[in-house]
Amino acid sequence: MLIHFQYKPLFSNQNIPGWSISFYYKKKRYTGTYHQTGAIEWMGEAPEQEDLEIVTSQIHELMLYHVYE
Template sequence: MLTHFQYKKLYENTQIPGWNFSFYFKKQKFNGIYHQNGKIEWTSSTPNAEDEVKVIEQIHELMLFHVYDH
């Protein structure tokens, strides 16, 4: 489960999509960039391979809820 999920716009120009995000997972902080097409670019270490798929699914759900479903 992701905790302390935060996101903010990547660019000051709000017409350009992209968001920085951060969260904690298993007591480790992760950072990344969420692109308009849903691609995730990790700017910190990545979750281990067995957890990464679940983490990415949770990030997609959170971004859909917070950004697109407003």
Template sequence: MITHFQWKPLFEDEKLPGWRISFYYKKQHFQGIYHPEGRIEWTGSHPAEEEEKNISAMIHELMLYHVYES
């Protein structure tokens, strides 16, 4: 489960797409850039390959809720 999920616009002009994200998953901190098409560019630690698809799906749901539906 993802905890302490945070996001903020990548650019000062919030109309430009892209967001910095950070969160914890299994007590490990992760950071990345969430691109408008749903691709995640990891900065720093990268999730294990077998968990990346599941984590990406959870992040996509959170972004839909926080960004696209607000």
């Protein structure tokens, strides 16, 4: 489960898509860029390969809820 999920637009012109994201997963902080296509560009270390699909799915759900609704 992701905790302390935060996002903010990359650009002051909010018509340009792209968001900076950060969260904690398994007591470790992760940061990245969420692109309009749904691609996630990790800044620093990415979650472990075995957790990547779960984390990515949860990020997509949160972004759909907060940004696209």
